[in-house]
Structure formats: structure tokens, C-alpha cells
Amino acid sequence: MVTETPNQPDDDLFSDRGIGHLLPERHPQQDLFICDVADAVLKDLVQHMEHPFYSLSKKPETSIRRYEHNGNWIEITPSVKGLATIYDKDILIYCISQIMAKLNRGEAVSQRVRISSRDLLVFTNRGTAGKDYAALAEALDRLAGTRISTNVRAGDEEEYSTFGLIDAASIRRKHGLDGRLLWCEVKLSDWVFQAIRAQDVLTLHPDYFRLRKPIERRLYELARKHCGVQAEWRCSVEILHKKSGSKSPLKQFRYLLKEITASDHLPDYRIEFDEEADKVGFFNRNTMQQLAAMPRWIDEIRLESETYEAAREAAPGWDPYFIEAEWKAWLQTSAKAPPRKCDLAFIAFCARFYERRGDPN
Structure with a gap:
């Protein structure tokens, strides 16, 4: 069961018509790391469930999402400013990549990560105009405000847990109302940091940040996690729709899948949509295996x-x-x-x- 506004379409279904499928590559990229919080934190709790924590809409999403399975449940509660979006997740990806780089070098790591605002914008293939800096502060508010709650039932006992994506954030900017951000400091939550220390991470293709639509990013993440370096992964459209977290009706979701299948621009994976069987297949392009x-x-x-x-x-x-x-x-x-x-x-x-x-x- 999902508690949310019904039939509210994702913005990405109707945007970017007539535009190239990938954004321009604004800056050179290096290896990326992503920590799937749902998998890393909750895999021992409700391992048969998939939890799309992030909104795919560009409009504030303030409804509570709730998922239930075999007596276990998880709730994602946004703040009044809205649920953290899949674009806000870029900040976590950057933080995790910095921590992983230190771990690989054998250096000490901390839950607190100091971020150069410009480095983050370059890393995530964004522009460096004033509006791009302002958007970072808004993203930090949504990340800090999003809370995840879950229960674990064992016999006649039940345990309740609640945690966030980040615990705190601070920002330094130039003096004046139009002053640009100089740096941000993010304190990751215990749950996220423990998942990183356990190295539950996956590499992402550099073109992840060039994908225009939120649903394209989410489909790539699902393919990366479920298909990985295997030859293929298949699932029904209905299950894929649930895993994606899309709020669009199934009919519109199918239409979007047809578009992405036809354009064939997803990094690392090719998609096939079997309309008759209503199933989707993800096929490894072997680009990841070469890397x-x-x-x-x-x-x-x-x-x-x-x-x-x-x-x-x-x-x-x-x-x-x-x-x-x-x-x-x-x-x-x-x-x-x-x-x-x-x-x-x-x-x-x-x-x-x-x-x-x-x-x-």
C-alpha cells in the first residue's frame, strides 16, 4: 500500500520534447559511487521489498509514502518543503564518492563531509550560475527533512526505527543576498554512513548525470542494481512501475518505456519492451564489463x-x-x-x- 496522491503524473513524462536525449557533457567525469540506502540499510529487514525514497517530480511532493509486506512496513515522510528528489540525491552521491575515495586510499573518514559547491556542480554535470548554487541549499533542506520509518516484527515483539538521509548541513556563502555558496558541510546519518563503511556501493556510468528525465535515472539505477554485470534482467511492467516510484498511471508509464526503448540512450543497458507480455527486459551492453x-x-x-x-x-x-x-x-x-x-x-x-x-x- 502506498499513501500518496493518486494519478499525479511525473513531470518527466511531458518534458524535453524535441531535445537531444542526453544533456551536454559540461565537465569531465571520473568514477562515481552510489549507496542504495534501501538495499544497504533495510536488506536484512524487508529484503523482498524495494523502496523508492526519492520523488521523480519537479514539483514539491508532500504526501507520505507507505509500503507494506508480510507485516513489515516502511514510511517515507517528507517535510513541508517536499520529499527529497532524485536530483537532490546527487549531493549524497558526491559525498559517498568522496568517502569511498578516502577508504580506497586507506585514509580516515567521517560522517561530516565538506563540499566545495563548485566541485559538486561540476561533478554532477550542472551549470555554475547563481541559480545552480541556490538550488543546492534547497536540496539540502529537502534531504534533511525527509525521514524514513520502519518496523521489524520477530515473534511477539516489534521494533520501530526512524532515520534520515542527512542529520545536519551548514552553508558558507559570500556576503550579500546574491552571494554565491562557497562550501557546504553535510553530516550523513548513522544509517547512511554505516552502509558506506560496509561498502554497499555500486559504480555509476558518468552519463548518469546527463540523463534528462528523473524516470530515466531511476530506470538506470534499477538496471544497475538488478542486472549489474549479468547478461539480462526481466520483470513485469507492473513490478517495474512499483519499483520506480513513479506516480504516473500505468498507461503513461508504458508510453514512456516505449519512448526510452526507441531512443536507446540509457548508459550500460539496452531496454526491450514486450507489449504483448507486458514485460521489460534490460540487457547489458558490456560497456561496464569493459570498464x-x-x-x-x-x-x-x-x-x-x-x-x-x-x-x-x-x-x-x-x-x-x-x-x-x-x-x-x-x-x-x-x-x-x-x-x-x-x-x-x-x-x-x-x-x-x-x-x-x-x-x-
């Missing part, structure tokens, strides 16, 4: 003998050589930079591996 081909440095990693002993302690009952193969495969598919201290990085991976998968027996 994530095994770097030579991964193949050349040689761990110390003491490291394998420490790995056995970190993941009791598991073969450390099996986990090493899993670790190298993860380094490959996540397009990681070389760890500064491979032995320590591997032991940390073993600990996370055991935390997730437990005793093999």
Missing part, C-alpha cells in the same frame, strides 16, 4: 602468510583462499582503486564477509 576488466594490479596482489591466518580468525570456518577469490572479484566489478594496504583491506573484507554470511556450517 571493470580485471586490472593487472589485482592479479598481481600477493598476500602475506600471516594475513591468511588473520583471515581465518576474522571469518571462522571459511576457506581464506575462497574469500580471497571473492574479494578480487569484488575489486574487479566495483572498479576499485588499488588499496594502499592490501593485507589490511583483505582482512577487513573477511570480517564484513563473515558478518553478512555467518558460519558456513
Whole structure:
């Protein structure tokens, strides 16, 4: 069940007619990282559910979203300024990318991230005019105001949790009403930061920020998560509509899928829409696999003998050589930079591996 205004179409269904499918590439890009909060935070709670936290509308969305499944539920409550949008999510992507870069270099990280406003705008392929700086402050308000609540039922007990996307934000700007932002400081919530520390992240194609329509970004995210580096992923249009968080009627959603299928401009994946079966297929273009081909440095990693002993302690009952193969495969598919201290990085991976998968027996 979703509590929201019915049949309110997404803005992106009716915008950008007659315009090129991708925005111009305003600035060069590097590797991007995204943390799927729904998957990373809630996967052990309601793992069969998908939660679109972000609004796909450019108009303020102030209704509460509620999803229920087998006695568990999740609510996303916006502030009076509206639900965080998929464009607001760019700020989180930038913060996460900065933290991941530090983790890969073996540096200390914190929930507080200092952001150069111009660097953020360049990173997300936006303009650098005054209105673009002003939009950042509005986005921070919506991110801070959006709250997620959920329950977990176990036997005759029930646990309730509530958290946000960011806990706080501060902004420094030039003096004067028209002064530009100099920097922002964002404090990520405990939930988001823990998900990052667990390295539940995926790389995004640089053209993600060139997608014009919110629904195109959301479809790419779903393909990236569910299809990943596999050859294909299929689902019904009805399920895709639910996962996307689109508020448009199914009829309009199908029309949009036809448009995106015809233009064939989604990065990394090709879409096929089977109208007769009312199903959608996402097919890997293999561009991601080429980018994530095994770097030579991964193949050349040689761990110390003491490291394998420490790995056995970190993941009791598991073969450390099996986990090493899993670790190298993860380094490959996540397009990681070389760890500064491979032995320590591997032991940390073993600990996370055991935390997730437990005793093999």
C-alpha cells in the first residue's frame, strides 16, 4: 500500500520534447559511487521489498509514502518543503564518492563531509550560475527533512526505527543576498554512513548525470542494481512501475518505456519492451564489463602468510583462499582503486564477509 496522491503524473513524462536525449557533457567525469540506502540499510529487514525514497517530480511532493509486506512496513515522510528528489540525491552521491575515495586510499573518514559547491556542480554535470548554487541549499533542506520509518516484527515483539538521509548541513556563502555558496558541510546519518563503511556501493556510468528525465535515472539505477554485470534482467511492467516510484498511471508509464526503448540512450543497458507480455527486459551492453576488466594490479596482489591466518580468525570456518577469490572479484566489478594496504583491506573484507554470511556450517 502506498499513501500518496493518486494519478499525479511525473513531470518527466511531458518534458524535453524535441531535445537531444542526453544533456551536454559540461565537465569531465571520473568514477562515481552510489549507496542504495534501501538495499544497504533495510536488506536484512524487508529484503523482498524495494523502496523508492526519492520523488521523480519537479514539483514539491508532500504526501507520505507507505509500503507494506508480510507485516513489515516502511514510511517515507517528507517535510513541508517536499520529499527529497532524485536530483537532490546527487549531493549524497558526491559525498559517498568522496568517502569511498578516502577508504580506497586507506585514509580516515567521517560522517561530516565538506563540499566545495563548485566541485559538486561540476561533478554532477550542472551549470555554475547563481541559480545552480541556490538550488543546492534547497536540496539540502529537502534531504534533511525527509525521514524514513520502519518496523521489524520477530515473534511477539516489534521494533520501530526512524532515520534520515542527512542529520545536519551548514552553508558558507559570500556576503550579500546574491552571494554565491562557497562550501557546504553535510553530516550523513548513522544509517547512511554505516552502509558506506560496509561498502554497499555500486559504480555509476558518468552519463548518469546527463540523463534528462528523473524516470530515466531511476530506470538506470534499477538496471544497475538488478542486472549489474549479468547478461539480462526481466520483470513485469507492473513490478517495474512499483519499483520506480513513479506516480504516473500505468498507461503513461508504458508510453514512456516505449519512448526510452526507441531512443536507446540509457548508459550500460539496452531496454526491450514486450507489449504483448507486458514485460521489460534490460540487457547489458558490456560497456561496464569493459570498464571493470580485471586490472593487472589485482592479479598481481600477493598476500602475506600471516594475513591468511588473520583471515581465518576474522571469518571462522571459511576457506581464506575462497574469500580471497571473492574479494578480487569484488575489486574487479566495483572498479576499485588499488588499496594502499592490501593485507589490511583483505582482512577487513573477511570480517564484513563473515558478518553478512555467518558460519558456513
